[in-house]
Amino acid sequence: MTNENLLPREVVGHLLHPDVLAGVWFTIRMTALVFAMASAIGVVVGRMHRSENPVLSGVAAAYVWVFGSVPVLVQLLLWGNIALIFPDITLGIPGVHIDAMRMVTPVQAAIAGLALAMGAYAVRALPEGDRVTALGDILVTTLQATSLVSVLSITDLLGVVQALEERNHLIVPLLVVAAIWYLVLVTAARVAVRLARVARGRSQAH
Template identity: 35%
Template sequence: MSASDIRTPLAAAPAEVGDADPARLPAVPVRHYGQWLAAALTAVGVSGILWSLGKNPNIHWAVVRDYLTEGLVFRGLWVTLWLTVAAMLIGIVGGTVVAVIRLSSNRVLSSAAATFVWLFRGTPLLVQLILWGNLGAIYPQLMVGIPFTHITLFQAQTSSVIGASAAALLALGLNEIAYASEIVRAGIESVDSGQSEAAQSLGMSRLHTMRRIVLPQAMRVIVPPMGNETITMLKSTALVSVIAGHDLLTNLQDVYSQNYQVIPLLIVASVWYLALTSALSVPQAWLERRFGRGHRIGGNRPGSLRRMFGFNRKATR
């Protein structure tokens, strides 16, 4: 057998392979039967739940409709909103201070900050609300003066200074400081220490470095859990009802204690809480996108509305 006879089949091989045009191959899409079945079962289940709620005679939807826009509901919503905003401001500012103190090299200050976090994070918020609401039983009078002397600069009845709203704000704000401090501390520690060293080598003070270098980079880690804390705070204001804080749930409880329409009025409260938490998710998504620029893989925007509600872009075939 000659060399030309051996080379002929090898030379013809590319032509034979090339005859099979990939464009002419039939494309068989992948069928996800499990996903279709899960979607069908979910649709049937949700439809059944909605149908049972709509036809349930024990739920008086007319009462829900009537009280959904009542004046007492809007008054309660106002108290709920300002408690949420004020408590979160106290929590964020105080939590940042406590986190910085806890990271301090001063053992006394860091131990005091750690003790504060241990105390307010380790006790239930409901217990703290009740204690602040009954502070007059512990200290009937509040006095401000020079310690270990009889010099008093201010004195008043505790009940006249700390009412239900002030007690609720103190409990919510101090409790939030403990949780926010841990979030801020985690964000600060996520920034590479070389950033601080480089800033200090340029002559920047520790405070200036923290404010201009560390905290802006830590916001990428801080914003998502802090947004969840805001939503949690909004729902935690419902606990104020135990000390008659005149929030949304308190006002509705006052009503259903008289007309006994418990379930419809609880549905009214749930609808408004869902609406407020949904509204808070929008600025949280914007902040995540704002501080997450340059840190995403694959170009997906963090916190986008499509991703937030579970809708992803269709993959390119």
């Protein structure tokens, strides 16, 4: 008996839909960029946190406290509406006026929000244990967190699926499509991390 809400044929038919593949590729690129930024933030802020300079360590602690405590979704929404908070950026220079609405696009807001949130996670993760494992955890967490950027109307994997849902009302099948692709991407990331860990172990053994 076939579940009318699941529609397996629709799931299979949309797995390689051009819009879905474009969303997958966008998600991969955003994950790579945010991962690189978050890892760099984690290294820099981590060193500040371990510094004997009270100012540097205090700033680092405050960063981890704020960006590690506020939910990522809330941070994304704040960055997405940054123009409402700072509509006109002057940088303290007379005659310089930057329209934040035009300068800060939804994609830029999403990247900034994710990078800062994942950076706080990286500060805590990197100093502990195996660095390859820590970086792998950051990569997987970042990949999963990219699904939240759809709230900013960005055409990532989940955003594309939601747009398709509005057109054809295949809610469950398309959510299953998104779930399958996230499963594939996260599994690939974990396999890559495992291979990197094995390669590192072999290089240290020689």
